[in-house]
Amino acid sequence: MNAVNNIVFFEAASKVLKALGHPERLKIIELLQTGEQTVGRIQQGIGLSQPVTSQHLRFMQNNNILASRKEGTSTYYSLASDMIRKLLECMNSCRLDLETGEMQMKDIFPESKRSKHE
Amino acid sequence: MNAVNNIVFFEAASKVLKALGHPERLKIIELLQTGEQTVGRIQQGIGLSQPVTSQHLRFMQNNNILASRKEGTSTYYSLASDMIRKLLECMNSCRLDLETGEMQMKDIFPESKRSKHE
DNA sequence: CACCAATATAGCAATTCTCATATATATGTC
């Protein structure tokens, strides 16, 4: 693993993280954990409008978080990579730690005040 | 774990992920894996200007990714939570999978074309 | 072909990010 590959990795990984960094998108990802879903079902599942749902899906597909396949008039979206699955596992493990009290909500939820520029 | 907590979790987690979703910030986080560092050292380590470095650090602190303490004229930043450490572990594990060929770069790096709206 | 259902895209306004430059603050030393 050389420096160049490191840079590539950071670039790639940060895109993935950024694409995950939106509450609705995170919900979508969770939804897809159990398998592929159509746009319609995803939309129902998270309660967003159809265009916004589509936009999030496209965004995630462009960042290689999701893959899709068409069947008739439907499009099925699914998790695209092992990395996503690993990250999801990690998130779920954290959520479990919260439930068991092993981790505190304050450990991940900022109560900090923001200045204008964050 | 009820619905409300889920929402809180998604909100919190997505902020964390978003704050991690920037190549330079990811580098900073990696740098801090081995322990706290001053702003100066971090700046050297990643090669950014002092103000930009400070801004990234503030952003991450506001999103509870980092903690800081002052000593003399220096400020030491460090990883703020177990969640971050877990996510870091996960990322490093993925990087290892890349090295061993267990995972392919294409699994996390998008080659997809972008439309105007991503 | 007309029409419907499912999904995608365009275009726009508001907000947020990111980086750069300039300036401020705080601490330590002489």
Add this chain to the structure above:
DNA sequence: GACATATATATGAGAATTGCTATATTGGTG
């Protein structure tokens, strides 16, 4: 107090993100 060092903040410009409304596309059915 004058000054240097380390860090933070203000501010502004350009880009990216987000969600909305309207419209387009595509496949299936009669």
